[in-house]
Amino acid sequence: MAVILSTDRLYLREIDDSDLVSLADIYADDECMKFYPGTKTVAETKAWFQKLAFESYRADGFGLWAVVDRLTGQVIGDCGITRQQTPAGMEPEIGYHLWREFWGKGLATEAATACRDYALETLGLNRVVSITTPENIASQRVAQRVHDRKEIYQKRSGDSGILVDRFLYISDKR
DSSP, X not given: OOEEEEOSSEEEEEOOGGGHHHXXXXXXXXXXXXXXXXXXXXXXXXXXXXXXXXXXXXXXXXXXXXXXXXXXXXEEEEEEEEEEEETTEEEEEEEEEEOGGGTTSSHXXXXXXXXXXXXXXXXXXXXXXXXXXXXXXXXXXXXXXXXXXXXXXXXXXXXXXXXXXXXXXXXXXX
């Protein structure tokens, strides 16, 4: 697979079917999925990547990519650009999931910053965002480093239908 983005410690490339086993471990882990409605089965993880990687590559020219440690060649998570609903409509959003042993090392920030630059400079997008929950402090720290500003909005929770806050971090074309 061709490398799409390269940083000092990582490279990002399109996900292939062989990556789904290691990525499924992340999505099945309670701690990794703490700020999602729940963990995902292998079948749910495959469906997730079918939509947000494989179909997105064809439709948009971007999607979730495998995050690979340059030294070991190990897939340590995913990071990329997908279309997500925001108050402004469907927007390109940078999302990331890393295996726990790689947390707190600046790797999510490194990958997300590369995705931001790729979105604005290479793809020529005018705006790219990241969405977090108020409880997800670690993702907020990453998004604060990657983006220029933050807005707060409310959306209906899928489970209960009650209004919940979401933080929208935004970078505009410079």
